[in-house]
Amino acid sequence: MFKRTIYLLLSSVLTLFSSYSYSSEVTLVRVLGQQSAEDVTQDYFYQLLGKALKAGSTDPYYTRLVDATSLTQGRSMQLLTDDIIDVYWMGTTIESENKFHAVKIPLMKGLLGYRVSIIKKQNLSYFSQLSEAELKRKVACQGEHWPDTKILQANGYKVAAAGRYDAMFAMVNKGRCQYFPRAIFEGYGELAVAQKTFNDLVMLDDVLLHYPYPIYYFVNKKILR
Template sequence: MRAFFILAMIASFYTVSAPAETVTSSIVVQPKQSKNDASYQYYIDLVRLVLRETQTQYGNAELVEAESSYTQSRAFIALKTNRLDLYWAGTNKQREQEFRAIRMPLMGGLLGVRVPVIRAVKYQMFLQIGTSGQLKVLTACQGDQWPDSDILQENGYRVERVTQFALMYSMLKQGRCDYFPRGITEVYAELEGEDKEDLIAFDKVLLSYPFPMYFFVNKENSALAERLEQGLLSLISQGKLKKFMQQHPVTKNIFPLEKYSNSKMFSLINSSLPESTPIADESLWLQIKTSRD
């Protein structure tokens, strides 16, 4: 009996003293929306990088994909009801009121720089565009629930709202819209996919509005929020996030940013941008300098 007691005490000591690295938790994230969702892997790899960056303090964590895919509105409902632990999306006032936003742009703020994806046969037509007014008479395909659609319409652009991501490229190919504005950080990877041979990224014209992509968590999940904040801050302060972008297959083709210096950039207003957005913190944002309309 004495020997058993000693063994139990030893086991108890090692259980209490075990390093944080042995603790494994699960973080439920969204699955890939479709085969066209090339940027999905970027965010998955970034989350894993953040988790490794904070592993010593918070322990191991693994990502688990939810069983079903969500539209943006349903994904936020899933986040509120704890069917998702983490969701990444462009921010707006309502989202930051209802959820905890990790206010560090995941792509250096470049999500708000949009490249028109067009049919190759329309290349010469788009070459004639010199003002935002000329682009506004054309129709953009855009997500029905994306804040981008509201931003475009607020600034006088015509928008064909589409519910499913995969349908947007299909509608563009069918000529049901003239262009599909995609984030400059995601467009090149998407166009490497199947059935995109007749589409091109017309990066001689860019649309730009302040629209950071953030991680969002349930307001009650403070532990995960703090981990994400600390991990991202560490990556940014060490220059690791920019290096990650320069090397990742999804985003590496946008560099060097100087290659867009001769592009025409049309600036848009985003009135749904929360006042708390850290626009003044230059360490968080990457800049593309072009001629502007």
Template structure:
């Protein structure tokens, strides 16, 4: 059955309305509540890091703003594209996601990378039996012959394709692990802080999926807080809290001690890896790139 674009949009909005009116959805009880999405999937170990970071950031300015608390909005594995629709329609107040020029025009970004640029360092989830094949890859042209699983709405998919890589775009996050295990794609690039935890979680269900960090894809790709376009008060609070956390060292301390990122340290151990550099032209004129205080360079440690 073929749907026209207007029908597709109506179906999406009807789905969201049913979702948000269903039991268990957390809406604002108080005007100062800050609403965020509950975990998007069973395989989402990085979610807890961003919750702790958000609480840390808000704590840096709590003396300047009315008392508030985080409220978690339940959902049925909402995709990244639909998550942004929820932000635009004022069902949630904060999202953290990778940026691109379109998102920065439509929403209000807080231009400080939440993982200091490490979102753009991508290790590879692969099948155990393919490990030797990947170890023999010495040039990008070899990897470009293989097929990567990536999210349908992820800017990563656009970046990979713009650099000549083959991509299978997948709507649902959990499905990518199954596709990899069942040989429907060859590898699944994950951020350096995501892949290890996700592989540990999925190994019981997909024991043939392993992580390879000898080869790393790299492109400039920050993950930002986004708020609704007119919510300048919240954006200012997040910006101030992040800068304070950077200046006083508490952001780096969270990265060093949190279970999802502590394995990255010491950073010097990443110097000897093979890196394939990709350009990211979808950033536009990203101001955060000019402030080196915000970024970590694993190759230069």
């Protein structure tokens, strides 16, 4: 099943890039690097893209990481608009699909919408017993340009929006928000890095948030022209 997914991804992505080469011999594919040390899941999507491009083609290509240190999601999307990067992976929205071309293969089978939360250790027992109504009265940290922020707010949750991804770990540690929801494939790796600086942070996984939220690869629509 995994190989089948790679093949379908390859078919979509490689077809788009077949006429979008930066020379007659080698195709360059530019993608974002990590936003910070905690951003450990970026490498998975980078490696997945490389395997997809390599799996069914003998055409030479290489990927280049573009510095994404402290970039907001809004700025990252602008880099795709401005042709500074070629591929960007993110949770989908209607606006994103209107603006860019989405390769509609959900890269994590919908797991982006299943959320554990990073919290202070002292609050673990308390948060594990909260009702939904009580949780809505607590403040969640989320990115200023993340679709999650609007999703949570539309469902009655309080959100403190931050411009920088890495700042949200400090915000939880300082009590500026009470929990930081993360996808279940993101949270544990991020927490392991964050705990080197904030050793009072732990994972709340007795309570999950869930909303439909696939993550896709996106490319600039001009590739299709």
